[in-house]
Amino acid sequence: xxxxxxSHCEKNFVNKAIDxxxxxxxxxxxxxxxxxxxxxxxxGCCIVSLGRTxxxxxxxxxxxxxxxxxxxxGMLHINVELNPMAAPFFEAGRQxxxxxxxxxxxxxxxxxSKCIDLESLCIVADKKAWNLRVDINIINHDGNLVDCxxxxxxxxxxxxxxxxxxxSEEEIIIHSFAEKDPLPLxxxxxxxxxxxxxxxxxxxxxxxxxxxEKVGVAQLTMGINSYRELCSLDFNYLTRTSVADVIPxxxxxxxxxxxxxxxxxxxxxxxxxxxxxxxxxxxxxRFENCIATDKLTAMFTDKIPIKLSSWGKMDDxxxxxxxDQKENEQIIxxxxxxxxxxxxxxxxxxxxxxxxxxxxSSSDDEEESSDEVVMVEETKTKCHxxxxxxxxxxxxxxETQNMTKDDIQT
Amino acid sequence: xxVTVGDVAMPGDIIKDISTHNTKDKIIxxxxxxxxxxxxxxxxxxxxxxxxxxxxxxxxxxxxYIPNRGENVVGIVTQKVGDIFKVDIAASEQAGLSYMAFxxxxxxxxxxxxxxxxxxxxxxxxxxxxxxxxxxxxSLGKKGKLGVLSSDGMLFTCSFSLxxxxxxxxxxxxxxxxxxxxxxxxxxxxxxxxxxARSVHETIAVANAILAAEYTAxxxxxxxxxxxAKMLLQQR
Numbered sequence: 001x002x003x004x005x006x007s008h009c010e011k012n013f014v015n016k017a018i019d020x021x022x023x024x025x026x027x028x029x030x031x032x033x034x035x036x037x038x039x040x041x042x043x044g045c046c047i048v049s050l051g052r053t054x055x056x057x058x059x060x061x062x063x064x065x066x067x068x069x070x071x072x073x074g075m076l077h078i079n080v081e082l083n084p085m086a087a088p089f090f091e092a093g094r095q096x097x098x099x100x101x102x103x104x105x106x107x108x109x110x111x112x113s114k115c116i117d118l119e120s121l122c123i124v125a126d127k128k129a130w131n132l133r134v135d136i137n138i139i140n141h142d143g144n145l146v147d148c149x150x151x152x153x154x155x156x157x158x159x160x161x162x163x164x165x166x167x168s169e170e171e172i173i174i175h176s177f178a179e180k181d182p183l184p185l186x187x188x189x190x191x192x193x194x195x196x197x198x199x200x201x202x203x204x205x206x207x208x209x210x211x212x213e214k215v216g217v218a219q220l221t222m223g224i225n226s227y228r229e230l231c232s233l234d235f236n237y238l239t240r241t242s243v244a245d246v247i248p249x250x251x252x253x254x255x256x257x258x259x260x261x262x263x264x265x266x267x268x269x270x271x272x273x274x275x276x277x278x279x280x281x282x283x284x285x286r287f288e289n290c291i292a293t294d295k296l297t298a299m300f301t302d303k304i305p306i307k308l309s310s311w312g313k314m315d316d317x318x319x320x321x322x323x324d325q326k327e328n329e330q331i332i333x334x335x336x337x338x339x340x341x342x343x344x345x346x347x348x349x350x351x352x353x354x355x356x357x358x359x360x361s362s363s364d365d366e367e368e369s370s371d372e373v374v375m376v377e378e379t380k381t382k383c384h385x386x387x388x389x390x391x392x393x394x395x396x397x398x399e400t401q402n403m404t405k406d407d408i409q410t
Numbered sequence: 411x412x413v414t415v416g417d418v419a420m421p422g423d424i425i426k427d428i429s430t431h432n433t434k435d436k437i438i439x440x441x442x443x444x445x446x447x448x449x450x451x452x453x454x455x456x457x458x459x460x461x462x463x464x465x466x467x468x469x470x471x472x473x474x475y476i477p478n479r480g481e482n483v484v485g486i487v488t489q490k491v492g493d494i495f496k497v498d499i500a501a502s503e504q505a506g507l508s509y510m511a512f513x514x515x516x517x518x519x520x521x522x523x524x525x526x527x528x529x530x531x532x533x534x535x536x537x538x539x540x541x542x543x544x545x546x547x548x549s550l551g552k553k554g555k556l557g558v559l560s561s562d563g564m565l566f567t568c569s570f571s572l573x574x575x576x577x578x579x580x581x582x583x584x585x586x587x588x589x590x591x592x593x594x595x596x597x598x599x600x601x602x603x604x605x606x607a608r609s610v611h612e613t614i615a616v617a618n619a620i621l622a623a624e625y626t627a628x629x630x631x632x633x634x635x636x637x638x639a640k641m642l643l644q645q646r
Contacts, residue, residue: 007526010564304622
């Protein structure tokens, strides 16, 4: 099946929106989609989702003869596969142009940056060494496959444990996991790919979606580790734009985000590995948890690809208030007339309904915040002005403010 | 397993109600149902519903379009081949659209259609053995609401259940949205929706409202529209 061509109206609209610094999914220009990592039952197996882009990675190992050029090093192979499950226009079982490109970018990011200690994978020099293989399958394509694949590959490598080996004269014994505890890989630094997209008008966005990728004119992928070191760089353009134009505007953001991302990956790997060491039953971050048992509640947000920037935030606020209400419910239970109230709230919860309280509370919030601002002003001026202003009284702040202003003027 | 009206049916389930039906009036099997000898089986997963009189169908969630005669679709022109335009309508095969199938078109006066344009057209031929054929005129030669859509709008896709939901005359969404914003809209039965509003923000807002409608009950459409309107005001 061929890829559907980009229509004029999609192209015009995305360009127009980027001109106005808005994106269809309500993100800021330099904002990435949320990352979720879930681990499978084996070592070195994970699913990573970047918004609606999803990739699954599995690390496996076997013993092979090392390369003649590097007799005391193990090997690392990276293999990215794009199949029709990701998008119907990918062909099965054939190395296509994009898959080679992603493969190469990941190799440069993970292999050429020497982030994995391959020497420790050697068992007998020139004879036997571990051969690591990272298989990455893209299972849903919504743009920015490189970032998603790189996160998946890194998380899988960090999570992977190889069986222990003991060698005694000419003979090597590979211990099963039951005999000896498996060993993790040694990783010197943690590089991740961060992608940017440049549009006709020169605006740059981070973490492009599929539609944006089709419209953009130049794509920049940086492999950065958590120490803000550049490990790889890939610049792919349709029209003449130079890397020098793009990099200064985004390099800082890229480095910061990479550090953030790596700490997220580290944290989730650490939690899962620790749970496995302790043989605990972990009920989060596993494959079974990545399938959300969605309830068809009102205003369900995650599945909406096009939204206003304030859409999700409004939901958060609502959730918060709903939680508050839950607490209230518990308190009210003690009262006598609680039955009716509870029923009403039960209807509202999940079903939405006309939320009269939302309006009030939001405006209240604003008022409160503005009050706080006034308070700060007050305290600041208080330092300069000798007069004592009663801070404890919340009411009539405006008057006090006026007073202080007068004081400054005089 | 045997299922009755209102139950969730899985492919292969035997429909109990119909197979034991024993009257003379005709039973009409809608989408997702087929007869296998003496029994009626479901061929899709969804909720078994009964329409007027003895019409049965399965209300399923689907994103893959199968062309049906007489349906309005939104397509993208992908190619010009001689006298016809090839139009992608998200089906397994591209549809053909003759250049004569536009209002006022003649051999001299060809319609101005470019590759990459979006058209709103009606399916004239849709059979499983032939290429689907589109027209942009009705039987009187008038274009009505069909034709090439302006390139200022926005195109997005959604599920068929959402399309059926918002096109249902009982759905108040479009009327309520129209109170706050002015917009042009073309909804194709192939799950493509084209919108044009006054500004980028408004267009995104309308798209957001339509997509959110999938998870909103009819009685809550009002609050959804109010929310969208409020958010638009905040952004201004």
